Amino acid sequence: MMRRWLPFALLLTAQVDAPAPLADAQLSDPRQEAQAKALMETLRCVVCQGQSIADSDATMAGDMRALVRSRIRAGEPPAAIRQWLISRYGDYISYDPPLGAVTWPLWLAPLALLAVGAWLARGSFRRRR
Template structure:
């Protein structure tokens, strides 16, 4: 019974697995293929999100590689191809999104955050540096009386420099 259940689970898992992508078909023109390969490195896989479509084994990455090759073969420029991909998937599809109002935080947010933290730490450090005034002669005498009157026993773990 357990064996039949394991086989059924394995069969369902295999049926649910994504089929492997079709093999890439490079462009016949070497210059166009080199252009396509250069574009692949700047386009993010929308499934993997940390890999370029050049390196991603996902089916969508293979589809995007095919789309880029088709558009290059149709004579579209790199800018037009990127613009079309951004239209479909948003700025996230590019590893280097354009600097515009919507991506300002993405580009300059980390720097702004670091500057804000540095300013906050600097202000906190300035406020914590309160100058302490020296004790007056009367206060020094009172401290000396308190220390002399206290029944202090020496710390057995203290070093000679601590006394």
């Protein structure tokens, strides 16, 4: 009987990581909080991969929000924080990756798809005549 309840007992006693102190608390200075919020909305959650760190409920996103807020509160400019996060996590963390050797397909793919679509539409219209 004890074996049957052991997994449930382990679930009840499992420790849950507490969120970072500034993960969900706003900064006291409204200007700094606005800077932090604007920056957090441009950074991708590395766990969720589809949400910004401002929108994500993941623990990692909370840690990143706390890091952004603490650095902004210390007076660091948002551009420097963004650059530090990109150097640590790579260009993927940014919703606006720079044009480079690795990211050029991301920038050119929409143009290539539009060109292919226009070419296919042109061929379709020519056949109808």
